[in-house]
Amino acid sequence: MADQPEDLVSVSFFLEKNKAAQPLPFRPNNLLSPTCTQLPVRNQDFNNEGDDDSFPIAGVVPGRKGSLQASMMREDKCGNFPLRLITVMVKVSKFLDRKRTLVDRLRQKNESAERLHLEFGNCYQPDFQILYARLVNKLAKLNEQMESYLKLVAEYGSTLLPHLTEVTLTSRPETLRKFCLSRATQLVKQCIPPGMDHGLDQGAVELVVSMCALLLQLRSLGQQQTLSAYDVRLVNKVLVEIKDHLEPKVRQSFEDSVEVAIRRVTMSLTNNQCCSGMPLAS
Structure with missing residues (x-):
């Protein structure tokens, strides 16, 4: 709701x-x-x-x-x-x-x-x-x-009704995702020394940006009063997209070390909201 x-x-x-x-x-x-x-x-x-x-x-x-x-x-x-x-x-x-x-x-x-x-x-x-x-x-x-x-x-x-420009429940997760990607891109660029961006592996840089954006997204979800099913579904979708860009030899390590931890955090946010008396919005 x-x-x-x-x-x-x-x-x-x-x-x-x-x-x-x-x-x-x-x-x-x-x-x-x-x-x-x-x-x-x-x-x-x-x-x-x-x-x-x-x-x-x-x-x-x-x-x-x-x-x-x-x-x-x-x-x-x-x-x-x-x-x-x-x-x-x-x-x-x-x-x-x-x-x-x-x-x-x-x-x-x-x-x-x-x-x-x-x-x-x-x-x-x-x-x-x-x-x-x-x-x-x-x-x-x-x-x-x-x-x-x-x-x-x-x-x-x-x-x-063009005058209604508020972010809807269904579009809010995607809007948050775009904002986190923009913020993560800025953070990664600030960490790269001047003149070193051309010598870096762009695939690795994009992976770091995606992971930083995902962490920022989880932090924002933890600060929200309500958590919708769209938020959880988008987090799972981002995990799948990141995993698809990984090489097969490191994909299993990502699933065991990173994906499990992310899903535990998402489940913890969902359970905490349900225990606080605020049901998960669908």
């Missing part, structure tokens, strides 16, 4: 923006028919056994710059609300329902795995492993697609 109540877009905002008090003639288009206003949703997209979890939106392509502004300029409306915004919200709702189903199935698989472990040890049937891997892949793919549509929702919010 957010640290403070978020400003919601009221109905009066759209009524005033679109001049709903004046009678407007209906303008049919290719997305909205005069007889039916229900948004088209393909049933096969949400089939529990289907492998295709892609939910394209007509006129809005996640990750493509300019598509949102072009759709806003056309001003396709469903009543007094932007049609594509409603479409995105419907898709996000479907994503959440689908994710709840996958999480429930994953919980059942974990319970089955625990029972199999008690009976047979670490020997799992190949069919069970295949089904479990498919479920994890579906959940990972769903998270990536849902993140794209959540970015669209954030873009619509900034387009409709």
Whole structure:
């Protein structure tokens, strides 16, 4: 949950923006028919056994710059609300329902795995492993697609209310990460003697900068009153990125000496916040 109540877009905002008090003639288009206003949703997209979890939106392509502004300029409306915004919200709702189903199935698989472990040890049937891997892949793919549509929702919010420039809960960890990277770069440059920067290994310098930024990020998280799941996820993501840039011969040492310590610090911050009566924001 957010640290403070978020400003919601009221109905009066759209009524005033679109001049709903004046009678407007209906303008049919290719997305909205005069007889039916229900948004088209393909049933096969949400089939529990289907492998295709892609939910394209007509006129809005996640990750493509300019598509949102072009759709806003056309001003396709469903009543007094932007049609594509409603479409995105419907898709996000479907994503959440689908994710709840996958999480429930994953919980059942974990319970089955625990029972199999008690009976047979670490020997799992190949069919069970295949089904479990498919479920994890579906959940990972769903998270990536849902993140794209959540970015669209954030873009619509900034387009409709440009005067709200506060950092949101989802963008706060990334903003903190960028600030820590900038600060770490300055600190490393100050430690390098003049004229010695060209003779240093740039890969090693970037590794030192990334580690310094991660430590600064952990210090900032420890000073915050609330710790969100986005903060923890970003820390884990940074660890994976640093580990991917390491050579294989030193990767195991990094996991045993550095990664374990970082994860313990993160877990300690989470546990301390829960013990203090402040639940982890999600």
